[in-house]
Amino acid sequence: MKSRIPIYGKAVLILLVALVVFLVVVPLASAPIPGQLFGWYVVTTLAAILLYVSSTEAFWAEFVTPFRRLLLARGAVAKPLRICVFIALPLVVGWYFSTWAAGSAELPGGLRVVHPTPPSSLNFRGKRINLKEVVVNPLRADEAHLADNTEQGRVLYYKNCFFCHGDALDGNGHYAKGFNPAPANFQDAGTIAQLSESFLFWRIAKGGPGLPEASAPWDSAMPVWENFFDEKEIWQVILYLYQRTGHKPRVMEEGDHSGH
Ligand code: HEC
Incomplete structure (x- = not known):
């Protein structure tokens, strides 16, 4: 039986299911996943998806087609699009690492009592x-x-x-x-x-x-x-x-x- 869902659809579907499990199912069943661990789960999921889309020649060919088009196509749309992507990509990565991923030296929030009530x-x-x-x-x-x-x-x-x-x-x-x-x-x-x-x-x-x-x-x-x-x-x-x-x-x- 031949599946009708294109390879990109499958990849996105797997990612969405994984995110629902990490963000909804696991927190409901036990406790929210800590941020860093969540990052590792997502990376592992992406690696699994990559393995899957490269598991057969046909999958892989289908998967790389849009990238190939982006890199090689000629024409009034393809060229400016290519330039935009190659400018935007480093900017997004740079922005991510200088803001979100940079972390902060602040103590965890919340009020703490400097002089608590001593025991009797x-x-x-x-x-x-x-x-x-x-x-x-x-x-x-x-x-x-x-x-x-x-x-x-x-x-x-x-x-x-x-x-x-x-x-x-x-x-x-x-x-x-x-x-x-x-x-x-x-x-x-x-x-x-x-x-x-x-x-x-x-x-x-x-x-x-x-x-x-x-x-x-x-x-x-x-x-x-x-x-x-x-x-x-x-x-x-x-x-x-x-x-x-x-x-x-x-x-x-x-x-x-x-x-x-
Ligand atoms: C390794 C570092 C360190 C050493 C050595 C140290 N303290 Fe402290 N002390 C702190 C820190 C940090 C705080 C602030 C956080 C807290 O209240 O626990 C503190 C808080 C205190 C407080 C509480 C003050 C308040 O306003 O509540 C007292 C009293 C105190 N220290 C006395 C001492 C005495 C007496 C010694 C030596 C016998 C000593 N400390 C040695 C690090 C140290």
């Missing part, structure tokens, strides 16, 4: 710390050792934090440029000046990985310091951050425990 308690190396009960840094009560503890905090800061948060605590450390989001600028009125010491304890102990859903999607480079510091060391470095910047920590009232 946290598990610090197996010990439960109730953050609601920690109104101020516990080391502040020990006035005799306050200067010592702050000095310890300074040492810890310059051994561990300044690479990112900077010599001057302004978020301009050596590695800062490499991170998005950038390391926090503690001198700025928008960071520790607005936060309680227990909030800082939580953020330093749990780092970027400890941020809740509300702060996603972002890849904070802030390390999980409970892996390296004990409880006292975290309180010491917090003392230093406030002493050095001159900011006063926010003191939480009962029930008011949000970051902002």
